[in-house]
Amino acid sequence: MPLDYERIKNWRFADTRHSYTQRDSILYALGIGLGSDPLDPSQLQFVYEKQLQAFPTMSSILCYPGFWMQDPATGINWVKLVHGEQRSIWHRPLAAEGVLTGKTHISHVIDKGADKGALVIAERNMYDVNNTLVATIQQTTFCRADGGFGQGNAPVAALPRVPERAPDYRRRIPVAPNAAILYRLNADPNPLHIDPQTAAAAGFERPILHGLCTYGHAARAVVQDCCDNDPAVLYRFDARFSAPVYPGETLLCDIWREGADQIHFQVSVQERNVVVLSNGYAALRGTQ
Template sequence: MPLDYATVKDWRFDDVRQRYEQKDTMLYALGIGLGQDPEDTGQLRYVYEKDLRAFPTMSVILGYPGFWVSDPRSTVDWVKVVHGEQRLTLHAPLPVSGVVTGRTRNTHVIDKGADKGAIIVSERTLHDEDGQCLATLRSSTFCRGDGGFGDGDASPEALPAAPDGDPELRCELRIPSSAALLYRLNADRNPLHADPDVARQAGYPRPILHGLCSYGVAAHAIVKTFCDYDAARLTSLNTRFSAPVYPGETLQCDMWRMPDGQIRFIARAKERGVVVMSHGTATVQS
């Protein structure tokens, strides 16, 4: 059944004020695989209170308005929604602890057709207590059962594809078997990521990793490869989710530096040879 365009486009989100502590900052970093080598001082700075730093993609779990499409008033068939894209622009380093406010609005509601679904693009800005904007996040939700409502918004500019051929650089990071159980303590406690029975009911052989955890692992690969673990140099990270990742797999991130300095990447679940993230772009400061 088609969604109601006006209801979704004009959905009112309350501001979300969130306090987080140093232990939350460390838990997020552990959840995306930092600290697996406890003697690597580059990783240690994100998981140990001595000279602690916040990993920038932690922005995705802060000020989150919740799974609002499950509200019956949204008119969205929430059972059929999946995370399509995630875009992040960082304006200032995240504090290692503090209070932030997330402000969310829906910017695009796109009709792909009666049999092709719809896309909702939401924008969230993250602000510190002084009102400074720390990050802008844009998330695309693919609503597989909600197309055919008629006139909608035009799609935002598409993310560019990675070049053909062999990558300039490659980074492989093993995802711990317990990664989903650890990452879910940050925010998303959907049983799909923990309960084997729920995963099988959803059509998966076992629990899958959160898409935003895979996203964080890709950021880890880029920061390791291009920034020597100085994550403050990462200023943007965008990608399209194309397949689930399973805990225990190896994420293979293939990367190209473009003439304009932009980094493009794709990520595969190495053991299966499946592309799990495509159309990836990142920018890092020199």
């Protein structure tokens, strides 16, 4: 059934205040596999309170407004939702602890057609206690059963394709078998990521990894290979979710550098030869 464009485009979100601690920053870092080598200083900086740094993609779980599309008033068939893309900009480095206020609005509602669904883009701006903008998150949700409403916004600029030449770097990242169990403690307790029966009912052979956990693993590779392990260098990080990952699999992150500050990346699963993050784009600080 088509969604109500005016209702969704003007959906009102309460401001979300999120107080987080060093412990939260460490838990997030552990959830995306940092600390797997306890003797690596580049990993310890995210999991040891001595001179602790927050990993940038932790912003994806901060000030989250909740699963608002599950509200019956939206009229959206939430069972058929798919997380399509995630785009992040850090206007300043994320602190290891602090208080942020998130202000969310719907920036785009795009009709792909009656048989093709719709895209809903929620934009979240996060401000610190001084009302300084810290990060902007754009989350694209593919509403597979809700297209055909006949109006809406023009599509946003598509994420670029990766270059056709061989990548400049390939980072092999093992995903721990318990990665989803650990990551879900951050913000997403969906049983799809821990309950085998729920996963089977959704058509998966076993619980799958959170897409945003895969997103964080990919950011680790870019920070390591392109930012000299300095998270403050990462300014932008965008990707499209193409396929799920199973905990225990191995990620291959291919990275292309374009000039000094532009990065393209793609993530695949080694065991199945399936692309799971496509159209990856990152920018390093200095391009803004």
